[in-house]
Amino acid sequence: MGKPDSPDLPIDSPPLERPGKVSGVNLRPEFIQIQELQRQIVGDIVHHINNPLSVLIAELDYLESEGFDSSSHLKTFRALLESAKARIKSIMEIAKPESRQPVVFKEMAQQLELVEVDVVSLQTSFRLYFVHLELDDIQIFDACENMNAGILKLRQRLQEAIIRLESSDPREDFFCTPISASTATHMALQRAGWRDSVQLISNENIYIATAIEPLSVIFENLIVNAAKYGGKLQIFTDIEDNSFVIRFEDDGPGFTGDPSKMFGTFVQGEQSSKSGFGFGMSICERLVRKMKGEIRAENMFDEKGDICGARVALRFPILSDNKI
Numbered sequence: 577m578g579k580p581d582s583p584d585l586p587i588d589s590p591p592l593e594r595p596g597k598v599s600g601v602n603l604r605p606e607f608i609q610i611q612e613l614q615r616q617i618v619g620d621i622v623h624h625i626n627n628p629l630s631v632l633i634a635e636l637d638y639l640e641s642e643g644f645d646s647s648s649h650l651k652t653f654r655a656l657l658e659s660a661k662a663r664i665k666s667i668m669e670i671a672k673p674e675s676r677q678p679v680v681f682k683e684m685a686q687q688l689e690l691v692e693v694d695v696v697s698l699q700t701s702f703r704l705y706f707v708h709l710e711l712d713d714i715q716i717f718d719a720c721e722n723m724n725a726g727i728l729k730l731r732q733r734l735q736e737a738i739i740r741l742e743s744s745d746p747r748e749d750f751f752c753t754p755i756s757a758s759t760a761t762h763m764a765l766q767r768a769g770w771r772d773s774v775q776l777i778s779n780e781n782i783y784i785a786t787a788i789e790p791l792s793v794i795f796e797n798l799i800v801n802a803a804k805y806g807g808k809l810q811i812f813t814d815i816e817d818n819s820f821v822i823r824f825e826d827d828g829p830g831f832t833g834d835p836s837k838m839f840g841t842f843v844q845g846e847q848s849s850k851s852g853f854g855f856g857m858s859i860c861e862r863l864v865r866k867m868k869g870e871i872r873a874e875n876m877f878d879e880k881g882d883i884c885g886a887r888v889a890l891r892f893p894i895l896s897d898n899k900i
Contacts, residue, residue, distance in 0.1 A: 617730060617733050618668065621664060621667060621668055624726025625730065628723040629661060631715060632716060632720070633657055635715060635716050656694050656697055659690075659694050660694035663690050666687050667691075670687075681737040685731065688730055688731060692727050695724060695727065703717070748859075748862055750787045750789065751787065753785065754784070755785075757782045757783060758782070760786050761774075761791075763788050764788055764794075765795055765811070767789070767796075768799055782815065782894055783894065784869075785868060785895060787867075790866075793859065794863050801857075811823065812825070815894070818893065819892060819894060820892045820893075820894055821889060821891050821892075822889070823888070823889045823890075824887065824888045827884060827885040830883035830884070835873035835875065836872075839858055864892075867892060869890060870890070871889070873887070874886075874887050875887075
């Protein structure tokens, strides 16, 4: 066995304490942008859709109380309002950051389209109803117009989010080259802001196809996520079945649900895991896959069979001599 790649990353170090603050590490930029879009969408719904909807419901209550329902038209209006209200609530549940389901902007756009159908139907029905009664209630028509304007604004916001999500990530534009596995790990961890020890293999003759910058992005996401929660974060490297393996382990309460679902585009840490892993897992999976590697998330168990932490393992094929 050769010597360690760097004295800053000693082999066989004791369990690692999680850094309280990781310098130079930020949350995934596009994730922050998506969170901001979520907040804007919720604001648009509250101010431009819910408010005029409340006006319509109040006016409907007034008309019913005044006995303007000789032909039971108001029951139809009430059904349309309740349908729109339920769809708007569904959009709110999807949009809010603490939602328990993945945030799918296309699904929100589909729901919004159905809300628009309900509002247009309301507008047409109200107009026919008031002509029949020779009653002109401007507030109702104004509320319908305000809702239409709000729907247009929200549709534009959703389209912006969809375009942003479907755009290619510049961090995925890279070429892999043969690099010493231990050297690549050392350099990427340093760039990711890791200042503590790591158990690093010392064989400098093991090569993997990778690139330092995207590898550091993967490490950065895993380190920042784990730093959100208490306990210890440990990083290990190993060789298994002709693969170079890097493990990130914490001793938190582990994943809830299926750990394999951690790699969805919109999955947030609080939604799928009580451990620190969650944010940015989608970009990690794409970058690892481009390096011909694998990434897996799993719970760890103690002797009693209880969950005692979470593990994310990266596996990269070791290159044969003729590929170096």
